[in-house]
Structures are given as C-alpha cells and as structure tokens.
Amino acid sequence: MTSDPAERLAVAREAATAGGERALQDFRGDVAVETKSGPTDYVTEADRAAQRTVVETIRDSFPDDPIVGEEDETPNSVPESGPAWVIDPIDGTANYVRGMHCWTTAVAAVEDGEPVAAVIAAPALGDLYAAGEDGATRNGDRISVASRSDPQEAAVCPTLWWSRDRREEFGAVADAVVRSFGDCRRIGSAQYELALVADGALDATIANVFASPWDTIAGAHVVRQAGGRVTDVEGERWRHDARGIVASSGEIHDEALEATQAGDGARQ
Template sequence: MDTDFDSDAAARAHVAEQAARVGAAVAAGQFRREIAVETKGEQTDVVTQADRDAQSRVIDCIHSAYEANAIVGEEADELKSVPEEGPTWVIDPIDGTSNFVREFQVWCTAVAAVRDGDPVASAIVAPELGDVYVADDETATRNGEPISVSARTDPEGCSVVPTMWWGRDRRDEYAAACREVVERFGDLRRVGSAQVTLAMLAAGTIDGVVTNVYANPWDTVAGVHLIRLAGGTVTDVHGDPWRHDSHGLVASNGEIHDELLAAVGEVEAVARD
C-alpha cells in the first residue's frame, strides 16, 4: 500500500489509468441498455446508477494504492472542491452522462491526481471511441503514442468548442459564445463531454475551448493537465493561469489564445449587461 505524498507522477499516472479503465468498463457494461435516469436539477443534468457504480469502482482502485488520499468526485458524498494542501484525486465516473443516456458514444471516465491543488497526472478513457489518454509530469499520450496540440495559427482554419453548460437563465451568454466562435474562427464543435473535448484539444483534433462558466474540477482537471503536457495554454477569462477554482476556462494550442480571450471578453460583456 502506497500512501507516500512524494510518490512520483509516473506511479500516479499508472493508477489514474487503471482507475479510469475500471470505471469506464463498468459504465460501458450498462451503455445502451435499459437504465433509470434521474435529474439533479435541469433536465440536462442527469445521473444514473452507472455513474454511481463506476465511481465506486474508481475509488476502490485508487484507494487500493493510495488509501489515505482524499477524493473529489461528482457523485455521492465525496469532496466537491479541491483541497489546497496534500494529495487528492479528482474523478468523474461518466463525463457526458447526457450523451450516455442518449446512447451517443462521446463520454468518458476521467481521473486526475492532484498535489497541493495542482494536477500531476491524469487519465481519460473514452471506451466507445477506443481512446485512452494519459499524462504524467513529462508526456501526454493517446493509446500509448505521444500527442501534441495543433500548430494551426490562422483562426479561420481553426475549430473551437464553446464548452460546459450555460443554464436556462444564461442562454444569452451561450448564444454570445456561439456567435463569437462562428464569427472569429473556422468552425464550431460541441460534443457534450468537457473532458473528451479537452483531450481532443491536447491531441490536436480541435484548436480551442472556451467558456465563461465556472467549471467543476471533475469536468476539467484531468483534461487541463493533458493540454499542458501536450504544449497547450490554459487560462481563465482574464488570461491568468487556470486553476480548479478559476472563473471560466480558455484553452488553446497557444497560437489562437489571444483571439479566444477576445471572444470570451465579449461573452463576459453580455453577462454584465
């Protein structure tokens, strides 16, 4: 049993991958089968027994190696914010549950190892896509091969994702985000899983991600770590380095970051009106 605070990032990345694989396997076993769906708030904020079962297995896997470490998780009674001190794991058993219940293949299990509030390793497993993303403190990979963000420099050739979820009372900001993307960049994508979106940015599939909404740590930390290790840039809406408690999230290949910040600035202007 390893509870050493100073364990290296490679060991934590290995456990993150194991835990994400286990959770994804549990969820995949219930995908496209009869399953009860509950709502936690708005009609799009859903949860299933698959979420709970997968989270339980993820936690078991982590605690078999790091028994004393805290867990931040979306479901059940786990912590809901990241402690500023000590080793912590941030997990999302099914990121993209709305996709999951609609039988749409874009969803994943995400696990991140955090130390003193900063990620040191992460894994994202998207079983229906056949993709496993892993990052330690040196390299980000997809299916065992190193990945990097895109090298595109012309915004008109870039695809950008307005991510997270703007509530029903913030749809004017959602509309503004979509407008800014389609007017400033080549195309808009929206796939319904924040962590898969961030992983795709790390792999160069898309070029930018933007939101002015506070993003929960289980929706972001694992993917943000991948992007950083893949050479990308992640900030808040003001251009300051992103943290788990930041206002908004702006991520890019670095080349189009200023244009993304200008876009989110316009969204913020709508929010203030």
C-alpha cells in the same frame, strides 16, 4: 511530493480504465436515469457504479488520500495542500443516456491543488488519453496540440453549459466563435473536448462560467502536457477554482480568449 508521480499516473490509468469499462457495461442498456438540477442534468446508476469502481481502485493503492468526485458522498472541493484525487465517472452523461459515444471517465491526481497526473478514458470510442510530467499520449502514442495559426482554419468548441438565465452569454460566445474562426463544435463532454485540444483535433475549447473540478482538471493537465495553453477568462494561468476556461493550442489563444470574453459583454 508524497509519492512518485509515475505511480500516481499508473493508478490513474488503472482507475479510469476500470471505471470506464464498468460504465460501458450499461451503455445503451436499460439503466436507471434521474435528473439533478434540471431536465438535462442527468445521473444514472452507471455513474454511481463507475464511481465506486474508480474509488475502489484508487483506495487499493492510496487508502488515505482524499477523493473529490461528482457522485455519492465524495467531497466536492479540491484540498489546497497535500495529495488528492479528482474523478468523474461519466463526463457527458447526457450523451451517455442518449446512446452517443462521446463520454469519458476522468481521473486526475493532484498535489497542493495542482495536477501531476491525469487520464481520460473514452471507452465507447476505444481511446485513452494520459499525461504525467513528461508529455501526453493517446493509446500510448505521443500527442501534441495543433500548429494551425490562422483562425479561419481553426475549430473551436464552446464547452460546459450556461444556466437558463445566462443563455444570452452562451449565444454571445457562440456568435464570436462562428464569426472569428473557421468552424464551431459542441460535443457535450468537457473532458473529451479538452482531450481533443491536446490531440490537435480542436484548436480551442472555451467557457466564461465556473467549472466543477471533475469536469476540467484532468483535461487541463493533458492539454498543458501536450504543449497547449490553459487560462481563465482573464488570461491568467488556469486553476481548478478559476472562472472560465480557455484551453487552446496556444496559436490562436488570444482570439479564443476574446471570444470567451464576449460572454461577459452579454451579461445583464
């Protein structure tokens, strides 16, 4: 380990807080909006400004570490060895541009490709989730995953999004969720959905598609530190390069995994 994980957690907290506060300045304001890969794949000047704030904060303490991010010219793959940072200035930009409060700023510190510290700030909601190596917290208070074991009492969230030519897979996953579980949620910020699993509000969040590391690494770490389980679509331990993500309390993981695999069954 190249540095104290507690130090990295402190910097992650500072960076996520600063980036979230910068994004909050433009929330529900007159901010320039562009699209990337599709009509609802948004990027805003707030994303870029928040990312600059996050990067500058990290660089103050770790000037030489690689930083993997969604915007600007940052690398988009996680190094397999050594320290690095994985950041998302606004996860849930579609919510952000619509004036919805469920968006986050996520910062994770990784070592040899594995997260060692993570913070997810939800500034419009006044919440900050954090995890180092000894548990997870919300606003400084310890959190843990749900203890519900009856799928009919569980709320499960299909997370991420499926490309236009794969929407039948989303339909199959959503159908499996509403048939197998008590309730279905879709919130629009993968990091926030993962934080809600860690906090016991959701029982699982699932997808059978590849995810960008900035959408998932921080939240996966928080879930695990809160006592939950995170696997890929095959049920193997999840990594940032895995296909699919199934993050749950552990109590209903097998059922969540089966619902996720329904997407594969619908693939043409």
